[in-house]
Every structure is written in C-alpha cells, then in structure tokens.
Amino acid sequence: MITIGFADGTLxxxxxxxxxxxxxxxxxxxxxxxxxxAQAGNYAAILRALHGVxxxxxxxxxxxxxxLHEAAPxxxxxxxQQAIDAWLAARRQGVVVLPTGAGKSYVALRCLLATxxxxxxxxxxxxxxxxxxxxLEKRLGTRIGRYGGGDKELLPVTVSTYDxxxxxxxxxxxxFGLLIADECHHLPAGVTSLAAQQCLAPFRLGLTATPERLxxxxxxxxxxxxxxxxxxxxxxxEGNYLANYQAEIIEVPLDPDEQESYELNRKEYLAFVRASxxxxxxxxxxxxxxxxxxxxxxxxxxxxxxREQRRLSRSGRGKLRAVWQLLRDHAGERCIVFAxxxxxAYEIGSSFVLPVLTHHTKAAxxxxxxxxxxxxxxxxLATSKVLNEGVxxxxxxxxxxxxxxxxxxxxxxxxxRILRPSKGKVAILYEILSAGTAEAYTxxxxxxxxAFGQDGNELFDESGPVDxx
Numbered sequence: 266m267i268t269i270g271f272a273d274g275t276l277x278x279x280x281x282x283x284x285x286x287x288x289x290x291x292x293x294x295x296x297x298x299x300x301x302x303a304q305a306g307n308y309a310a311i312l313r314a315l316h317g318v319x320x321x322x323x324x325x326x327x328x329x330x331x332x333l334h335e336a337a338p339x340x341x342x343x344x345x346q347q348a349i350d351a352w353l354a355a356r357r358q359g360v361v362v363l364p365t366g367a368g369k370s371y372v373a374l375r376c377l378l379a380t381x382x383x384x385x386x387x388x389x390x391x392x393x394x395x396x397x398x399x400x401l402e403k404r405l406g407t408r409i410g411r412y413g414g415g416d417k418e419l420l421p422v423t424v425s426t427y428d429x430x431x432x433x434x435x436x437x438x439x440x441f442g443l444l445i446a447d448e449c450h451h452l453p454a455g456v457t458s459l460a461a462q463q464c465l466a467p468f469r470l471g472l473t474a475t476p477e478r479l480x481x482x483x484x485x486x487x488x489x490x491x492x493x494x495x496x497x498x499x500x501x502x503e504g505n506y507l508a509n510y511q512a513e514i515i516e517v518p519l520d521p522d523e524q525e526s527y528e529l530n531r532k533e534y535l536a537f538v539r540a541s542x543x544x545x546x547x548x549x550x551x552x553x554x555x556x557x558x559x560x561x562x563x564x565x566x567x568x569x570x571x572r573e574q575r576r577l578s579r580s581g582r583g584k585l586r587a588v589w590q591l592l593r594d595h596a597g598e599r600c601i602v603f604a605x606x607x608x609x610a611y612e613i614g615s616s617f618v619l620p621v622l623t624h625h626t627k628a629a630x631x632x633x634x635x636x637x638x639x640x641x642x643x644x645x646l647a648t649s650k651v652l653n654e655g656v657x658x659x660x661x662x663x664x665x666x667x668x669x670x671x672x673x674x675x676x677x678x679x680x681x682r683i684l685r686p687s688k689g690k691v692a693i694l695y696e697i698l699s700a701g702t703a704e705a706y707t708x709x710x711x712x713x714x715x716a717f718g719q720d721g722n723e724l725f726d727e728s729g730p731v732d733x734x
Contacts, residue, residue, distance in 0.1 A: 266280055266320060266321070266322060267279070267280045267281055267284065267315065267319060267320070267321035267322070268280055268321065268322045268324055269308075269311065269321060269322070269323050269324060269325045270324045270325050271305065271324075271325040271326075271327070271438065271439040271465060273435045274305055274434055274435035274438050274459070274462070274463030274464075275302050275303065275304060275305055275463070276292070276302065276303040276304070276305055276307065276308060276311065276325055276465065277295075277298065277300050277301075277302055278292055278300060278301040278302070278303065278311075279300050279301075281300075281301045284315075284318075284319050285301065287314050287315060287318060287319065288301070288303070288311055288314055288315075291303055291307045291310055291311050291314065292307070292311070304462045304463070305325075305434075305438050305439070305462065305463050305464055305465040306461055306462045306463070306464060306465070306488075306489065308325065308326070308465035308466075308467055309356075309358070309467035309468075312467070325439055325465055326439055326442070326465060327439045327440050328382050328383035328439070328440055328441050328442035328466070329382070329383045329421055329442075330381060330382065331381045331382060331383065331384075331421055331422075332381065333377070333378060333381060333405050333407065333422075334378075334405070334406075335374070335378060335404050335405060336403075336404060336405070336406050337404075339371065341371075341375065342367075342368065342506055344363070344367070344495075344497045344501075344502070344506075345363075345367075345368055345371065345372050345375075347495060347497075348361045348363065348372050348494070348495035348497075349372060349375055349376060349379070351494040351495040352376055352470060352494050352495070353376075353379060354494075355491060355492065355494045356491075357376070357379075357380060357443075357467075357468040357469070357470075358467075358468065358469045358470075358490065358491030358492075359469070359470070359471070359490065359491035359492050359493065359494035359495075360449060360470075360471035360472075360473065360476060360486050360490055360491065360492070360493045360494065361470065361471065361472055361493075361494060361495045361496075362473060362474065362475075362476055362493060362495065362496040362497070363472070363474060363495075363496075363497050364474050364497065364498070364499040364502060364507060364681060364684070365474045365677075365678060365680075365681025365682070365684060366507055366681055366684045366685040366686070367474075367497065367502055367506060367507065368506075369447070369472040369473075369474075370397065370400065370447070370472075372472070373386070373445050373447070373470060373472060374401065374404060374405075376443075376445070376470050377422070377443060377445070380442070380443045380468050382441070382442025382443045382466075382468060383421045383422070383440055383441045383442050383443070384421070384422045384423070384441060384442070384443040384444075384445060385423050385424075385425060385430070385440075385441040385443070385444050385445070385464065385466070386422075386423070386424045386425070386445040386446075386447060387424075387425055387426070387427050387430055387444070387445065387446045387447060387449075387452075387460060388424060388425070388426060388427070388447045388448065389426065389427055389447070389448050389451050390426065391413055391414035391426060391628060392628075392631065392651075393447060393448075394411055394412075394413050394414065394416075394424045394425065394426055395411070395628075397409075397424040397447065398410075398411050398424045401422060401424070405422070407422070408420060409422050409423065409424060410422065410423030410424065411423070411424055411425075412424070412425035412426070412429045412430070412433065413425050413426035413428070413429035414426070414628065419433070419437060419440065423441075427451055427452070427457050427460055428457075430460040430464075431456055431457060431459050431460050431463075434459065434460055434463040434464055435463055438463045438464040438465055439465050441464060441466045442466055442467060442468060443466055443468040443469070443470070444461065444464050444466035444468070444469045444470070444490075445469075445470045445471075445472065446460075446461070446469075446470070446471045446472065446489075446490060447472050447473075448472070448473055449471035449472060449473045449476065449486060449490060450473050450475060450476050450477075450478060450483065450486075450674070452471070452485075452486065452489055452490070453478070453482035453483060453484075453485040453486060453489065454482060458485065458489060461489040461490065462489070469489075469490045469491055470490070471486055471489075471490040471491070474499075474677065474678070474681060475673070475674040475677055475678070476493065498715055499677075499680075499681075499684075499715070500715055503684075506686065507684045507685070507686055508662070508683070508684050508685065508686045508687070508690040508691065508692045509690070509691045509692070510680065510683070510684060510691065510692040510693065510694065511691065511692070511693045511694070512680070512693075512694045512696070512712075512717055513693065513694070513695050513696070514695075514696045514698060514708065515587055515591075515695055515696065515697050515698070516697075516698050516699075516700040517581070517583035517584055517586070517587050517697060517698070517699065517700060518583055518699075518700045518701065519577060519578075519581045519583060519699055519700070519701070519702070520581065520582050520583060523577050523581050523582065524701065526573070526574075526577060527574050527577045527578065527702060530570040530571075530573045530574040530577075531570070531574040531703075533566065533567060533570040534567050534568075534570040534571040534574060536567075537557075537558070537561075537563055537564060537566075537567035537570075538554060538567070541553075541554070541557040541561070541564075543557060574702075576608075577699070577702075578668075578699040578702035578703065578704050579604075579605060579606070579609055579667070579668035579699075579704075580604070580608075580609040580612060580667065580668065581699050583699070584667055584668075584697050584699065585612075585613065585616055587697050588602060588613060588617070588665055588667060588697070589616075589617060591663075591665055591695055592617065592645060592665075595663045597644065598644070598662050598663050599638065599641070599644055599645075599660045599661045599662055599663070600644065600645045600646075600661065600662075600663040600664070600665060601645075601646050601647075601648060601652060601661050601663070601664050601665070601682055601683065602619070602645065602646070602647040602648070602665045602667060603648060603649075603652070603664060603665065603666045603667065603668075603669060603679050604647065604648070604649050604667045604668050604669075605649065605650070605667075605668040605669045605670055606649055606668070607623045607624075607625065607649045609649070609667060609668055610623055610647050610648055610649040611623075613647045613667065614647045617645075617647075619645050619646070619647045620634050620637075620638075620643050620645075620646055620647070621646075621647045621648065622634050622635075622646055622647070622648045622651050622652065623648065623649045623650075623651055624649070624650070624651055626651070631651075634646065638660070638661075639660055641660075650675075652679075652682055660685075660687075661682055661683045661685075661692075662683055662687075662690055662691075662692050662693070663683065663692070663693055663694075663695070664679055664680065664682060664683045664692070664693070664694040664695065665695045665697065666679060666694065666695065666696045666697065667697055668704075669707070669711065670707070670711070672711060673710070673711050673712075673713050673714050675711065676711040676712060676714070676717075677714055679694070680694050696708060
C-alpha cells in the first residue's frame, strides 16, 4: 500500500516501489530515509497520477472542509465572473490579472466560498494582512487568523505575510487546501517561493495587476500557482469600473546653482563609468558599477557624485514649487504625493506641513493617518514607497510623482492608487521631472505600459536604478 505523508514542507511517499514511474518528475528517492520525497506543492499532481491506477492512503492533508457564507453578497461584475469561471475551469489553479481597484480581493472571496477549504492568503505587507483580515471578517462574520508583525494565530482562514509563511510552512503547510497569493509577482523571488512549494494546497489562486518581471521569474508562477487564466487590461475598465484618468508630465528646470552642481557631479560620475568600462545597457551594468566603485579608490568619489546628481534631479527646489502649485490648484481634493526615497518625502512634509507615511511609520500611526485621509481631515499624504502597493485609499483622485524609479510596475501601481471610482470622478496623475537631467530617460522607461498609451513589452523592473544613462 502506498502511503503519502507530510514532513518538513515535503511529501514523503512510502511503498511506491514498482509504481515509481507513475510519479516520474514529481518525486525523487531519498536514500537517507529509503522513501520517495516530493515538494508539497506537487500534492495535487501526485494524487491525479495515482488516482484510479493504484491504491494509496493519504495521511498528508490536514485541511478542513468549511461552511462559510457571505453576509451580504455583491453582484459580480462581468469580468469578475469571467475570472472566477476561468479559474474553476482550470481545476481551481491559476493566476488572475486585474488592474488595481478592479476588485481582485472580491474575486478571491468568491473563489474561497466556491472551494470551502481551509485557506491561507499571502500578502506582501502587514498593512495588507490587516486589510485582508478585516475585510474578510466583515464579509464572512467569522474570525480570521493573522500571522506576521507579532501575530501568530493560524485559523481555518488565515492571512499571512509572505515572509512569515516561509517560516511556518514546513510545520503547517498541510493545513490549507486553498492558497491565495495576493500581489503574486512577489512569489517567484528568492526563498519566497518556498511559501508555495512547501504548501500542499491542491487549489491555488494568484492575484496581481502586474505579473511580469524583468528577471523572467514570472514564468515560475505557472509551476507555483498554475497558468494565467484571466486578464483584463486597465484601459478596458476606465470610465466604467475604474475612474477616468489623465496622466500629465510637468518639466521644471533646476535652479542655476543646482544645474551647475548637477552637471559637475554627473560629469565626474560618468567619467569613472567610462574609465571602468561599465555598460549600463547590459543586465548586470549596475552591479558592475558597484563592484568597480568598491575596488577603486576613485569609485567612492564617483559614487558620491552619482548620489548627489541623483538627489538634485529628484528633489530640486523647482519641484517643491511645482508641488505647492499643484496642491493649490487641487485644493479640497484628496491627493497623494509620491517620492522615491524617505528623505525627499520628509522634505516635502516639512516644507508644506503634510503628514508623511513611510516604512518607518508605526502601524498604529499609519492607520490613524489613513483613517484621517479617508475622512478628509488630512486631504494630502506624502509618502515614499509604502502606498505603491495594495493599501486601500479609494478617496484619492490626484497623484503627484515627485520622484520614482524606472519600474513600470511601480508607475502602474501609483496610478492604481487614484483609480477607484466615484460619481463624476476624473483622476489625474502628475509626473514632475527635472528638465535637462536623466529623469527623462527614467520616465520613458516607467511609462512603457498600455495604461500610458504605449505598447511596450511590459516587463517590470525589480531592482536597481535605471536613470544611470
């Protein structure tokens, strides 16, 4: 008799013997224990291979059948229904791609209700864990487990950060029959993928607005969660299920002293780049620059020059004046001011007496800020990267990007923060650029998406500056 068990985030298969060919490619023989072993994530494929062919005992799964009901069901939008139908037709495995604000979390809830198995929901941040758990408790009328940020409670429906799930999955990866990965573009990176590999959940749902990654690792999502089963573009929902929007670029000159300093520092930095033979057009160009700067004493001076010219282009005085004018033009509207770094965000906050939300902001203070923003007590929030992803800020209608990376994903996410619809709303995203600097190149790269009227390959940069040209 074949027996399947769960141990340390893997499946241990005993008695496979002459039937080993049935699981070729799904497991390997572990000489240490004289049994076959497989990734827990192969659980569903292994059962399909054995079912009806040979008898087996399943001692691996420990998840429950649930009896959950939604207190006040909503009418599904057509694209939401299409996404759910496609996921169900794909054996309840796969990735759903929907724009920010299109109701991905409600799609997940209806998939959870259709499956009725113990469920683990993964989210990249503590804010999103709390947001998911709070919303599910209201809709389902039951207590939701939270794991991460000091919470360590596993319940039949639990929300966890990716990082925490990696730690507990070897011990509890058999307790969930449905795995939902929010912002699932995070999942393929590094050890994070263990959160899926060590979980035996036969049913899996990935949610994201931007699955593609510049490093190509998005291809792993098929193995980790299943194939892409549905995609709706942001342009298909604009003006109906998402707010109409405009995107404008405002170029402002550096002040004369800033321009002079920018050119001197950039000249010094680029001279070192050329002398070192670094090619920023290559995938490893930035890493080679860092290595060259670490080896050569002149590299430290070049790195300081790089940082100074970048600081000047990101947060010149002209940008602050432009922000002030835009805030006056949109007085009374809910506005988010985005910066690429904490220093710039705090400088904007101190200049205009604005609340500033960064990753340093404590959870309780962050909640107070967002609550006051929703109520209108704080009409403007300044932030670095914290509000790029996932946090629900439906009242915002104006976004001002003072600085950012060249990441397409980041740019689309920032747009998504202001697209949740309301009657008569026309959202507007301003992008303030320092004229005559490398920011023009950065802007061009991050706007390579259909949302901004371009037909790029939409591969999203994950790391490293791209304004180094």
